[in-house]
Amino acid sequence: xxEINRREFxxxxxxxxxxxxxxxxxxxxIAYLIDPALRESAKEAWIPVGKLADMPVGKPTPxxxxxxxxxxxxxxxxxxxxxxxxxxxDPNDLLILNSICTHLACTVNWSEADKVxxxxxxxxxxxxxGEVLGGPPPRALDRFEEFRVSDDGVLExxxxxx
Amino acid sequence: MWTNVFNWLDERLxxxxxxxxxxxxPEPKGNWWNTLGxxxxxxxxxxxATGIFLTxxxxxxxxxxxxxxxxxxxxxxxxxxxxxxHHWGASLMxxxxxxxxxxxxxxxxxxxxxxxxxxxxxxxxxxxxxxGFTGYLLPWNQRAFWATTVGxxxxxxxxxxxxxxxxxxxGGPDLSALTLQRFFSAHIWMLPAALxxxxxxxLYLIMRHGESHFxxxxx
Amino acid sequence: MDNETKQKINERYERELNRGERxxxxxxxxxxxxxxxxxxxxxxxxxxxxxxxxxxxDPADTSYLPRPEWYxxxxxxxxxxxxxxxxxxxxxxxxxxxxxxxxxGLLTLLPLLDxxxxxHYSRRIFALTFMGTxxxxxxxxxxxxxxxxxxxxxxxxxxxVLQAIGGLWIPAxxxxxxxxxxxxxxxxxHVSTRRSLPIWITVIGSVAMIAMTAVVSVRAASYxxxxxxxxxxxxxxxxxxxxxxYSVNCVECHGDDGSVAVIEGVEGLEGEEITPINSTDVLxxxxxxxxxxxxxxxxxxxxxPPSGKAYGGELSKSEIDHIISFMxxxxxxxxxxxxxxxxxxxxxxADGEVPSYDVHIAPIVKRYCxxxxxxxxxxxxxxxxxxxxxxxxxxxxxxxxxxRDPNGYLIQVIQGTPIMxxxxxxxxxVGVMPPKGHLKPDAIDAFVRWIxxxxxxxxxxxxxxxxxxxxxxxxxxxx
Numbered sequence: 001x002x003e004i005n006r007r008e009f010x011x012x013x014x015x016x017x018x019x020x021x022x023x024x025x026x027x028x029x030i031a032y033l034i035d036p037a038l039r040e041s042a043k044e045a046w047i048p049v050g051k052l053a054d055m056p057v058g059k060p061t062p063x064x065x066x067x068x069x070x071x072x073x074x075x076x077x078x079x080x081x082x083x084x085x086x087x088x089x090d091p092n093d094l095l096i097l098n099s100i101c102t103h104l105a106c107t108v109n110w111s112e113a114d115k116v117x118x119x120x121x122x123x124x125x126x127x128x129x130g131e132v133l134g135g136p137p138p139r140a141l142d143r144f145e146e147f148r149v150s151d152d153g154v155l156e157x158x159x160x161x162x
Numbered sequence: 163m164w165t166n167v168f169n170w171l172d173e174r175l176x177x178x179x180x181x182x183x184x185x186x187x188p189e190p191k192g193n194w195w196n197t198l199g200x201x202x203x204x205x206x207x208x209x210x211a212t213g214i215f216l217t218x219x220x221x222x223x224x225x226x227x228x229x230x231x232x233x234x235x236x237x238x239x240x241x242x243x244x245x246x247x248h249h250w251g252a253s254l255m256x257x258x259x260x261x262x263x264x265x266x267x268x269x270x271x272x273x274x275x276x277x278x279x280x281x282x283x284x285x286x287x288x289x290x291x292x293x294g295f296t297g298y299l300l301p302w303n304q305r306a307f308w309a310t311t312v313g314x315x316x317x318x319x320x321x322x323x324x325x326x327x328x329x330x331x332x333g334g335p336d337l338s339a340l341t342l343q344r345f346f347s348a349h350i351w352m353l354p355a356a357l358x359x360x361x362x363x364x365l366y367l368i369m370r371h372g373e374s375h376f377x378x379x380x381x
Numbered sequence: 382m383d384n385e386t387k388q389k390i391n392e393r394y395e396r397e398l399n400r401g402e403r404x405x406x407x408x409x410x411x412x413x414x415x416x417x418x419x420x421x422x423x424x425x426x427x428x429x430x431x432x433x434x435x436x437x438x439d440p441a442d443t444s445y446l447p448r449p450e451w452y453x454x455x456x457x458x459x460x461x462x463x464x465x466x467x468x469x470x471x472x473x474x475x476x477x478x479x480x481x482x483x484x485x486g487l488l489t490l491l492p493l494l495d496x497x498x499x500x501h502y503s504r505r506i507f508a509l510t511f512m513g514t515x516x517x518x519x520x521x522x523x524x525x526x527x528x529x530x531x532x533x534x535x536x537x538x539x540x541x542v543l544q545a546i547g548g549l550w551i552p553a554x555x556x557x558x559x560x561x562x563x564x565x566x567x568x569x570x571h572v573s574t575r576r577s578l579p580i581w582i583t584v585i586g587s588v589a590m591i592a593m594t595a596v597v598s599v600r601a602a603s604y605x606x607x608x609x610x611x612x613x614x615x616x617x618x619x620x621x622x623x624x625x626x627y628s629v630n631c632v633e634c635h636g637d638d639g640s641v642a643v644i645e646g647v648e649g650l651e652g653e654e655i656t657p658i659n660s661t662d663v664l665x666x667x668x669x670x671x672x673x674x675x676x677x678x679x680x681x682x683x684x685x686p687p688s689g690k691a692y693g694g695e696l697s698k699s700e701i702d703h704i705i706s707f708m709x710x711x712x713x714x715x716x717x718x719x720x721x722x723x724x725x726x727x728x729x730x731a732d733g734e735v736p737s738y739d740v741h742i743a744p745i746v747k748r749y750c751x752x753x754x755x756x757x758x759x760x761x762x763x764x765x766x767x768x769x770x771x772x773x774x775x776x777x778x779x780x781x782x783x784x785r786d787p788n789g790y791l792i793q794v795i796q797g798t799p800i801m802x803x804x805x806x807x808x809x810x811v812g813v814m815p816p817k818g819h820l821k822p823d824a825i826d827a828f829v830r831w832i833x834x835x836x837x838x839x840x841x842x843x844x845x846x847x848x849x850x851x852x853x854x855x856x857x858x859x860x
Binding site: 181185186187188189190191192194196197198200201204205208224228232235236242243245246247249250251253254256257258260264267268269270271272273274275276277280281284288291294295298301302303304305306307308309311312313316317319320321324336337372373374375377378379380381 | 403422437505
């Protein structure tokens with residue numbers, strides 16, 4: 001091998017070795033850095049909300065529950081809530097609204113006097129079906145669509161983590 | 163097309179000049195013992211890289227240090243690899259730096275005109291050991307906690323100023339959150355900054371004087 | 382160094398450069414090969430050896446034996462040996478500051494101390510023998526510091542003397558002689574054969590040092606090594622570890638499922654009302670750190686003893702954390718327990734299969750019985766922590782466990798029949814067991830089969846009895 005060929009070979013080999021080290025360290029590192037974004041965090045549960053018999057027809061009954069979120073080594077609990085409106089004596093005839101305002105996520109409150117849900121943050125108003133009556137919210141209050149009543153009369157809603 | 167790109171960059175960065183001055187230099191006939199220095203540099207860069215990635219998930223507080231390290235090991239993709247490389251790389255770096263020093267001693271490469279290079283090298287050795295000492299505490303497990311307690315205690319045996327040194331190291335009389343915090347600060351940027359600076363001067367001197375040749379009877 | 386010498390050195394170097402190679406690509410290629418090798422070694426180490434898990438830092442646990450990182454071990458051992466020297470051994474700073482400081486100082490000032498222009502080893506005998514001795518000493522001290530600790534005082538004294546000879550006195554002697562040779566070299570080296578003297582001294586001394594280290598190591602090979610406690614790292618391991626710890630330490634008062642509201646069967650606390658610890662009242666309102674404090678400090682006014690080492694108990698920080706993990710994931714409905722943590726207590730028994738103590742009975746006893754039936758608790762001296770204890774201990778030892786006898790005390794009380802005192806027919810000699818909650822039918826079935834088969838201990842013994850026993854129907858205890 002002449003001097004020049006040897007030199008070219010060594011240059012090539014050096015480049016390959018350098019590239020190899022970079023790739024072997026680089027690729028796992030990319031996975032390492034973006035790992036939290038790749039996780040499937042959807043969790044679902046049936047949450048008991050209260051005895052159906054205790055909820056009067058026609059009047060929104062508030063309920064709340066807590067969920068725990070695990071982020072890395074931290075466990076924090078978040079609270080959620082809503083209103084159950086029985087439209088009739090039929091246990092399946094229910095409207096269950098999420099009390100999180102669709103504007104900027106404050107909690108709305110039912111005003112028995114005005115028969116509306118009021119948000120204290122930016123004066124949003126929602127009607128009995130959760131529809132927007134006034135204020136900044138872009139859409140109606142979210143609903144808990146899936147629910148069931150257990151054998152001993154406890155209403156359970158299906159909660160899915162976003 | 164690539165030639166045009168290269169020329170554009172060369173006119174502005176001076177790439178050809180860099181090549182001539184930094185890379186296209188004569189060296190004495192190579193000896194594989196001479197690679198230990200660059201091996202130390204490679205390990206420093208590797209430790210720096212893995213260390214930076216570790217700080218994406220590590221929390222330097224007694225409440226969360228241990229749990230965050232556990233999360234890196236069990237929860238994060240390839241976290242065990244990044245931490246494993248950092249853990250073993252630390253030991254390997256101390257070893258390689260030490261053997262490098264021995265090699266320089268045996269080949270008497272510290273003599274004229276390379277005395278300053280040696281001096282800087284001792285500074286590098288001590289700073290590397292400092293990195294090992296500060297890094298050892300960070301997982302906040304039993305081994306780390308008690309080894310650092312004894313280590314700082316030994317530092318406190320210096321006559322007259324020993325207690326002062328101990329309190330400076332620990333951030334108080336006991337090993338606490340303050341200790342962890344200042345060891346973390348020293349480990350991730352104060353000592354690395356010192357290392358980087360010293361390495362810069364060390365490399366400059368090596369390029370200026372060239373790598374020493376292996377001594378023969380003539381020397 | 383005068384200018385003429387400097388000139389000679391520079392010219393020599395120029396010549397070497399001219400017959401040499403290029404930095405790029407020759408030197409860099411070698412550098413990259415070595416870097417790659419180091420990288421591969423690190424990958425292998427990280428993958429196949431990894432990092433040993435350690436328990437969480439516990440400032441209250443002063444029983445832990447501290448060890449520094451390996452590259453400080455030689456200093457560690459040097460300090461220990463130095464401390465043995467009479468009188469000056471008490472002056473700590475000589476060893477911690479003076480000697481290391483001297484070492485670093487000499488190393489730093491080396492180019493200023495060694496101004497001779499010679500680089501070849503033949504002209505640097507003093508430097509090389511001195512450094513060689515020091516490096517060998519560092520290596521041997523590191524080895525000595527890694528050995529297990531002598532088990533008794535006599536062995537400790539003997540081992541320390543040998544270590545001091547090999548690691549302290551011989552090297553000190555060698556170095557002193559070498560320095561002496563160097564200082565008086567003009568007188569000594571009149572005769573050229575004497576130039577090899579320092580090399581011989583160093584070689585012989587080194588052999589002696591190595592031999593002494595070998596002796597110490599061989600002695601240490603027979604010392605008992607302290608068992609390292611396993612540290613649980615994954616969530617599932619932590620929950621299972623917590624479950625075991627809970628079974629031994631907490632079941633006595635709180636029950637195996639945390640549901641006890643009135644304590645029964647515990648001396649001094651009979652009838653005490655407590656909030657069940659598996660209730661939402663407790664789990665929703667008490668955070669992990671508050672729970673930690675309750676377990677560690679205890680509730681002295683309510684009768685709960687401290688469990689944390691800081692307060693006189695026996696559990697480390699990590700262990701209490703594991704118990705809390707178990708409680709959270711098992712009883713707090715806001716947490717989803719990983720499926721692997723819900724393991725059956727013992728493998729289900731097939732028809733005709735005979736259970737063994739090792740595989741079937743031991744886990745049941747650990748979960749439900751040991752909390753009370755261990756030393757120091759109120760249990761009529763009936764201990765159940767080992768196979769022998771179950772069969773042979775207790776005030777009623779002749780009656781407790783009898784092969785194939787349905788009148789044995791154990792088989793009766795776990796099926797709901799208390800043993801009455803023959804002298805006082807209204808007094809219970811042995812109450813229904815467990816006092817709170819009953820064993821599940823499959824656990825009772827396992828006990829019945831076990832006793833009917835003659836209480837086999839190991840799985841092999843039980844397998845040999847397969848299909849050989851006829852079981853009487855199991856009675857479910859009336860609640």
